[in-house]
Amino acid sequence: MTQFNGNIDSFGMDTISLAGPLEGKLKAMREAGFTQVMLSARDIVGHEQGVEAAIRVVKDSGLRVTGFQVLRDFEGLSGGLREYKVDIAKAMLALCSAVGSKVLLVCSSTSTHATGDMDVIATDLRRLAMLALPRGIKVAFEGLSWGRTINEFPQAWDAVCRADMPNLGLGVDSFHAFATRTDLDLLDEVDPDKIFLVQLADFMWHEIRSVEERINTARHFRVFPGEGAHSAEVAELVRKLDRIGYRGDYSFEVFNDDYQQIPQATVARRAHKSAVWLGETVLQRSVPLPGQMRLKRARLG
Amino acid sequence: MHIESQREGLQTTDNPLGMEGIEFIEYLTTKPQALGQVLETLGFHPVARHRSREVLLYRQGDMNIIVNVHDAADGRLASAQGSPVIGAIALRVRDAGLAYRRALDKGAWAVPTQVEVMELNIPAIHGVGSSRIYFVDRHKEFSIYDVDFVPIPGVEKRPAALAQMHFFGAVQYIGWERTEDWTAFYAELFGFTTIPDQTRFGILPKGRLLRSPCGTFYFQLVEPEPGLELEADGQEYLERIGLGTPDVAAAVAELKQRGVLFSESVRAPISDRGAVVAGQLFGLSFELVHSDRA
Numbered sequence: 001m002t003q004f005n006g007n008i009d010s011f012g013m014d015t016i017s018l019a020g021p022l023e024g025k026l027k028a029m030r031e032a033g034f035t036q037v038m039l040s041a042r043d044i045v046g047h048e049q050g051v052e053a054a055i056r057v058v059k060d061s062g063l064r065v066t067g068f069q070v071l072r073d074f075e076g077l078s079g080g081l082r083e084y085k086v087d088i089a090k091a092m093l094a095l096c097s098a099v100g101s102k103v104l105l106v107c108s109s110t111s112t113h114a115t116g117d118m119d120v121i122a123t124d125l126r127r128l129a130m131l132a133l134p135r136g137i138k139v140a141f142e143g144l145s146w147g148r149t150i151n152e153f154p155q156a157w158d159a160v161c162r163a164d165m166p167n168l169g170l171g172v173d174s175f176h177a178f179a180t181r182t183d184l185d186l187l188d189e190v191d192p193d194k195i196f197l198v199q200l201a202d203f204m205w206h207e208i209r210s211v212e213e214r215i216n217t218a219r220h221f222r223v224f225p226g227e228g229a230h231s232a233e234v235a236e237l238v239r240k241l242d243r244i245g246y247r248g249d250y251s252f253e254v255f256n257d258d259y260q261q262i263p264q265a266t267v268a269r270r271a272h273k274s275a276v277w278l279g280e281t282v283l284q285r286s287v288p289l290p291g292q293m294r295l296k297r298a299r300l301g
Numbered sequence: 302m303h304i305e306s307q308r309e310g311l312q313t314t315d316n317p318l319g320m321e322g323i324e325f326i327e328y329l330t331t332k333p334q335a336l337g338q339v340l341e342t343l344g345f346h347p348v349a350r351h352r353s354r355e356v357l358l359y360r361q362g363d364m365n366i367i368v369n370v371h372d373a374a375d376g377r378l379a380s381a382q383g384s385p386v387i388g389a390i391a392l393r394v395r396d397a398g399l400a401y402r403r404a405l406d407k408g409a410w411a412v413p414t415q416v417e418v419m420e421l422n423i424p425a426i427h428g429v430g431s432s433r434i435y436f437v438d439r440h441k442e443f444s445i446y447d448v449d450f451v452p453i454p455g456v457e458k459r460p461a462a463l464a465q466m467h468f469f470g471a472v473q474y475i476g477w478e479r480t481e482d483w484t485a486f487y488a489e490l491f492g493f494t495t496i497p498d499q500t501r502f503g504i505l506p507k508g509r510l511l512r513s514p515c516g517t518f519y520f521q522l523v524e525p526e527p528g529l530e531l532e533a534d535g536q537e538y539l540e541r542i543g544l545g546t547p548d549v550a551a552a553v554a555e556l557k558q559r560g561v562l563f564s565e566s567v568r569a570p571i572s573d574r575g576a577v578v579a580g581q582l583f584g585l586s587f588e589l590v591h592s593d594r595a
Contacts, residue, residue, distance in 0.1 A: 126407075126408070127408040129408070130407055130485075130489060130490075131410065134486070136479065136537070165485055166481035166484075166485050167482050167485075
C-alpha cells in the first residue's frame with residue numbers, strides 16, 4: 001500500500017454494494033484501499049465474457065476473496081428437492097473453489113417446504129460441510145432474520161453445534177441481529193474460532209415493525225456501518241466480537257438502491273470511511289507487525 | 302494389531318462399511334516402464350494387463366498396485382516433475398454399492414464412471430486432491446481383476462511377498478490447519494479413528510495418525526512445517542505409501558540386495574521401527590514400517 005490504509009485489512013466490501021461490471025467494482029475497492037472482497041455468485045456467472053474470464057478478473061485484481069455468497073434454502077428439505085439442492089450446492093462449491101474463496105456463506109432456509117426438525121437441519125448442514133471439506137472450504141451458516149426455523153444467530157449456532165463439523169461455523173450478520181433485537185451477550189456462548197464470517201451493515205430507521213419491512217430494508221436500504229441509525233450498536237457488536245476473541249474478517253453486506261445509482265468509486269470511498277472508523281476508532285487497532293500479518297494470511301489460506 | 306473385534310463380528314457400528322483392508326493402490330504416471338522397474342525392485346511382479354486401457358497390475362503377497370497410464374493425460378497428474386502420483390486407494394468393503402450410496406448420502410463427491418462394454422463398474426468417490434477412493438467387495442471368491450484384466454502369460458499370478466510385506470498406510474500431505482477437517486472426512490465416511498499421539502509407527506512420526514475400522518490401514522495426516530505454510534500453497538495429496546513388515550532389518554537387507562536405496566539421513570535413519578526408500582523416479586518415495594501383521 002502506498003496510501004494510509006487506516007488498519008482496515010480486516011474489513012472488506014461486498015460486490016453487491018456496487019453497480020456495474022465486476023472489473024469496475026474490484027478496481028474501485030482496490031483504489032479505495034481495500035485488500036479483500038466478498039464475492040457474489042452473480043458477479044461470476046453473469047460476467048459478460050463468461051465464468052472463466054470472471055475468475056481471471058478476480059485473481060488478477062490482487063484482492064483476497066473474503067467469501068462467496070450465497071447458498072439459500074438448503075437445509076430441511078426432503079426427497080427430490082433435497083437432492084436438487086445438493087446439486088446446486090455442489091455447483092456453488094465448485095465456483096467458490098474456482099474463485100479462490102475459502103468460505104461459502106449459507107443462509108438459513110425460508111422455504112415452507114423445509115422441516116423445522118433440528119436433527120434433520122443438522123444432518124443436512126453436516127452433509128454440506130462434508131461436500132465442502134475436500135475443497136478446503138469453510139461453510140458459514142447465517143440465521144436470516146426472516147428464516148423459517150432459524151432466524152437468530154443463537155439458533156444458527158445451535159444448528160452448527162449439533163452438526164459438529166470442523167469446517168462448519170457461524171456467519172454473523174449485524175443487520176439480522178439488530179432487526180430481531182437479539183441479545184448480543186449471547187455471543188459469549190459462541191466459540192470465536194467457529195465464527196467464519198461477520199457481515200456488517202447499518203440502516204437508516206430506528207425500528208422495523210414487520211417481517212415485510214425487515215425484508216424490504218435488508219434488500220434495499222442498508223448503509224455502511226456508521227452511516228445509519230445503529231452506529232452505536234454496530235460498534236458494540238464489533239467490540240463484543242473482538243472481546244470474545246474473533247480475529248477473522250468483516251465484510252460490509254450493504255444492499256442499497258441508492259448506491260446502485262452513484263459511481264463505484266464514490267460508494268467505495270464511503271465504505272472506506274466506514275472501515276477506518278471501525279479500525280481506528282472502534283477497535284483502536286495498532287499497526288500489526290509484519291510477522292503477524294504473514295501468519296494471519298497463512299491462517300486465512 | 303487390533304483386529305480382535307472382527308473375529309467376533311462386533312464391528313458393525315465401529316466399522317460401518319465392513320472394511321477389510323486395501324484392495325489396490327493406483328499410481329498415475331507418464332513413465333510406466335520406469336515406475337514398473339521401481340516396483341519390481343521393491344518385490345512387485347507384473348501379473349496382468351487391463352483389457353482396454355494401458356493399465357498394468359503389479360502384485361506381491363496380498364498387495365495389488367495398479368499402474369495407470371491411461372489417465373495420465375486427463376489432468377490428474379499433479380506432479381510438475383513427472384513423478385508418479387498416487388491416484389486412488391481401493392477399500393475392501395462388505396457391499397460396494399451400499400458403501401458408495403452411504404458415502405454420497407454423507408456428502409462425498411461421486412466420480413462419474415467411464416466403463417467399456419463388459420467391464421466392471423467400480424464405484425468411486427473423490428478423495429484428497431485429485432485422488433479417488435474406490436469401493437470393492439469382490440475380493441474373496443473371485444476378484445475384479447478376473448473381469449477387467451488379462452493375465453500376463455507364464456508369470457506367477459500370486460507371487461509371495463518379500464519379507465512378509467503388506468500395505469500399512471498412506472501419508473497424506475494437507476494444508477495448514479486442515480488436520481481436523483481430514484480427520485472428520487475419514488471418520489464420517491469410513492469410520493477411521495484417531496489414535497493417541499504417543500502411539501506412533503515407523504520413523505517419521507509427524508502429524509496425526511488415523512486407523513481404519515478394520516485395524517489394518519492407517520492414514521497419516523501431515524500439515525506443512527511451521528514457516529513453510531505459505532510455500533506449501535495449500536496443496537493436498539497422497540505423498541507416499543507405507544509397507545508393513547514384521548522384520549524391518551530383514552526387509553531392508555533383502556531390498557538393498559535388489560538395488561533399493563534407503564535414506565540414511567539423521568531425520569530418517571534406518572531403524573527397527575522403519576526405513577524410507579528415497580530418491581526413486583523423480584522423488585517418489587516409499588516407507589517401510591514395522592508391523593506384525595503378516
